[in-house]
Every structure is written in C-alpha cells, then in structure tokens.
C-alpha cells in the first residue's frame with residue numbers, strides 16, 4: 422500500500438508521514454515552502470497544490486496502476502479577514518489551495534485507484550466550518566465545500582472500493598491552532614472544549630487508519646473535536 426500525503430512538511434501531515442513510515446508503509450509527501458529534514462527528504466516532492474501540473478506530475482511519478490493507494494490531503498492555509506475587509510484575490514487563493522488543491526490531487530489519483538479497484542481518500546475539514554467564526558469566511562467556505570464534494574465523489578466511485586471521507590478536526594495541539602492562534606485566544610478556546618484539551622496527533626493517526634481499514638464508510642465525515650460544537 423502506498424500512502425500519499427499533501428502538506429507533509431509540518432504539523433499534522435509530517436506526523437502522519439512519520440507514523441506511516443514507522444509502520445513500514447511506502448509514504449510519499451509534498452512540501453511547498455518548508456524544506457523537510459535531511460533524513461526524510463527522499464520521501465518528499467516539492468509541490469504547490471494550486472498548480473495542476475505539479476500535482477499531476479507528483480502523483481504520476483509516485484504511483485502505478487498496480488498500487489493500492491491512500492491519499493491524505495493535509496495541505497491547507499488560512500486567511501484571517503472579515504468579508505467586508507477581505508482582499509478578493511487572497512480570499513480566492515484559500516479556496517484554490519484548500520479546496521482546489523484537494524480536488525487536483527483527487528482528480529490525478531482517481532484513475533490509478535479506479536484501475537486497481539482500491540482507493541482511500543481522506544481530507545481534513547474543520548470545526549471552524551461548522552461554527553461560524555468571524556474572519557474565517559474563506560477558510561470555512563473551503564472546508565465546508567469538502568463535505569459536498571466528497572459525497573458526490575463517493576457515489577461516483579462506490580463500486581470500485583474507493584472511499585472518500587473527511588475528518589472534521591477541532592483545535593489540535595499542533596499546526597494552525599498552535600502557530601496561528603494567539604495564546605490568550607487559545608486559552609479561551611480551551612474553556613469552550615468540553616474535554617478541556619486540544620486534539621492529539623495520535624488520535625488523528627488512529628482515525629485516519631480506521632478510515633483506511635473500513636471499506637463501508639464513504640462520503641461522510643468524522644468529528645474529532647473533544648465534544649466541541
């Protein structure tokens with residue numbers, strides 16, 4: 422089985438890449454701006470998921486029709502601005518990376534999955550898209566769109582043992598939540614989470630594995646958020 426991970430140079434994607442390598446899988450990751458560690462670089466290709474050709478070339482050099490392929494879409498960006506003040510190009514760039522990048526990867530990998538009769542696609546959505554939080558319209562739009570897109574793709578490919586699902590993350594103890602959210606706001610977030618703790622990377626790994634191993638789940642989402650709604 423081959424595991425493909427976009428946005429594997431940091432945080433959640435990097436954690437998953439290392440875990441799957443530890444378990445003996447063939448893992449192929451992408452980076453765009455963050456150069457991966459020397460001892461991992463052979464597993465990586467530089468890919469901007471906003472570029473059709475870069476995504477297609479990476480997938481075509483990484484997999485063959487004989488491979489059972491898992492695609493994990495981690496690449497994502499944020500843009501914090503109210504709609505009133507937003508720059509339209511910056512707003513649309515978030516859609517192009519988070520939604521467009523996810524679709525480009527799916528579009529490039531599906532022919533291989535189809536020929537093999539196996540495929541697992543896992544995307545990351547967010548509590549931010551479920552809650553309605555000021556300043557997040559681009560990010561929320563890009564993440565909620567994954568739900569509708571996945572349902573259609575699930576039905577198109579259901580007879581080929583290809584599944585596609587989303588994990589709706591709450592606030593995680595890594596990546597965007599830790600780096601982009603000021604500490605004071607993070608403490609306020611903690612107060613709102615019924616479990617009173619941020620999400621754990623190990624739980625993300627377990628959920629990803631569950632979706633890989635379970636054929637009958639497709640077109641849906643799992644909330645991984647400590648009870649936060």
Ligand SMILES: NC(=O)c1ccc[n+]([C@@H]2O[C@H](COP(=O)([O-])OP(=O)(O)OC[C@H]3O[C@@H](n4cnc5c(N)ncnc54)[C@H](OP(=O)(O)O)[C@@H]3O)[C@@H](O)[C@H]2O)c1
Pocket residue numbers: 427428429430431432433434451452453454455456468469470471494495496497498518522545546547548589590591592593594595596597598599
């Ligand atoms: N962390 C959280 O609390 C949280 C909560 C909800 C949902 N999520 C979702 O989970 C996923 C991973 O989040 P994270 O926290 O690990 O994010 P992160 O730490 O910000 O890392 C983002 C990753 O995306 C890559 N990336 C950004 N723009 C790209 C582009 N144009 N082309 C290719 N790769 C690009 C980055 O690569 P470079 O650094 O190499 O550019 C990096 O590897 C994202 O989709 C995010 O929306 C995260």
